Amino acid sequence: MIPLRSYLVFGSLLAGLLYADLAAERSRSAAEQAQPDKKPPIDFARQIRPILSENCFVCHGPDDEQRKAKLRLDIKAGATKELRSGGHAVVPGDPKNSVLLQRITSDDPDERMPPAKTNKKITPQQAELIRQWIEQGAHWSEHWAFVPPQRSAVPVVKTAGWARNAVDRFILARLEAEGLSPSPEADKVRLIRRLTFDLTGLPPAPAEVDAFLADSAPDAYEKAVDRLLASPHFGERMALDWLDAARYADTHGYHIDAGRDMTRWRQWVIDAFNTNLPYDRFIVEQLAGDLLPGRRCSRRSPAGSTAIT
Numbered sequence: 001m002i003p004l005r006s007y008l009v010f011g012s013l014l015a016g017l018l019y020a021d022l023a024a025e026r027s028r029s030a031a032e033q034a035q036p037d038k039k040p041p042i043d044f045a046r047q048i049r050p051i052l053s054e055n056c057f058v059c060h061g062p063d064d065e066q067r068k069a070k071l072r073l074d075i076k077a078g079a080t081k082e083l084r085s086g087g088h089a090v091v092p093g094d095p096k097n098s099v100l101l102q103r104i105t106s107d108d109p110d111e112r113m114p115p116a117k118t119n120k121k122i123t124p125q126q127a128e129l130i131r132q133w134i135e136q137g138a139h140w141s142e143h144w145a146f147v148p149p150q151r152s153a154v155p156v157v158k159t160a161g162w163a164r165n166a167v168d169r170f171i172l173a174r175l176e177a178e179g180l181s182p183s184p185e186a187d188k189v190r191l192i193r194r195l196t197f198d199l200t201g202l203p204p205a206p207a208e209v210d211a212f213l214a215d216s217a218p219d220a221y222e223k224a225v226d227r228l229l230a231s232p233h234f235g236e237r238m239a240l241d242w243l244d245a246a247r248y249a250d251t252h253g254y255h256i257d258a259g260r261d262m263t264r265w266r267q268w269v270i271d272a273f274n275t276n277l278p279y280d281r282f283i284v285e286q287l288a289g290d291l292l293p294g295r296r297c298s299r300r301s302p303a304g305s306t307a308i309t
């Protein structure tokens with residue numbers, strides 16, 4: 001079980017890496033044009049699915065009611081089966097005979113997908129990405145959330161001395177691949193300020209800055225991290241993203257702005273972080289807490305408690 005704390009702290013770090021990855025993807029495709037025979041494998045879930053999802057799934061997605069031409073493009077079986085018109089939307093390894101590609105690149109407005117009335121367009125770059133993906137065999141991959149994580153090998157880096165741990169080496173390897181070098185380390189005042197904002201959402205108190213400046217131990221930073229993780233404000237900071245996702249508000253926020261007290265739930269989320277509740281437990285209790293045996297809160301519970309609806 002992954003403790004909630006590391007899951008989320010590293011979750012935001014990974015989101016950052018993923019973002020860097022996407023940015024690098026763009027620069028990589030520019031580099032590819034210069035060297036057309038060196039093509040990195042295209043990842044369906046990350047690069048192709050979002051294009052289809054945005055432009056095609058309203059009519060060719062999972063919804064049976066809305067589906068047009070009996071064509072379903074979100075699953076391999078649907079995209080590769082024989083079409084009503086005879087061909088196949090996707091023929092793995094064969095872009096020329098893939099009707100999907102013909103339809104997204106067609107000059108004929110009656111043929112072109114997505115239909116003009118949707119006001120959506122596939123850019124030439126996106127069409128090229130789809131072409132390459134089909135050429136590479138049209139591999140479908142599942143959404144990353146359903147793929148069990150696998151430990152990656154820690155990359156080898158050229159610059160000696162900068163990386164202090166495995167995470168650093170992933171970052172450094174990517175910087176090196178992009179021809180970038182790391183920025184110099186920030187001064188201690190900046191470090192404690194950034195760290196305190198990151199972990200508590202608050203600025204450090206002057207005394208905390210002074211204590212950090214006075215601490216010349218090699219693990220001064222790690223100690224500051226531990227101190228902030230132990231702070232009750234850590235849970236408040238981490239709860240914020242969940243509250244935003246659930247559209248938490250002190251009142252309804254509509255035109256009839258009546259009160260709606262959800263503070264018990266808010267406190268529960270904060271406490272979950274501060275007590276480092278395991279992530280699976282956190283999700284189960286959030287989604288179906290009222291169905292658990294021995295639950296403490298239900299719709300019919302006495303005044304003061306509020307059900308999550």
Ligand code: HEC
Pocket residue numbers: 052055056057058059060068069071083084085086089099100103104110111113114115118122
């Ligand atoms: C607004 C609804 C809509 C959207 C969005 C849409 N399509 Fe279609 N699609 C249709 C309809 C309706 C047909 C059947 C009429 C036709 O063949 O033009 C069709 C037909 C097709 C066919 C041919 C099916 C056959 O039997 O020959 C393909 C391939 C296709 N669409 C691919 C796509 C792709 C790829 C996208 C996204 C880039 C997309 N469509 C977006 C409505 C849509």
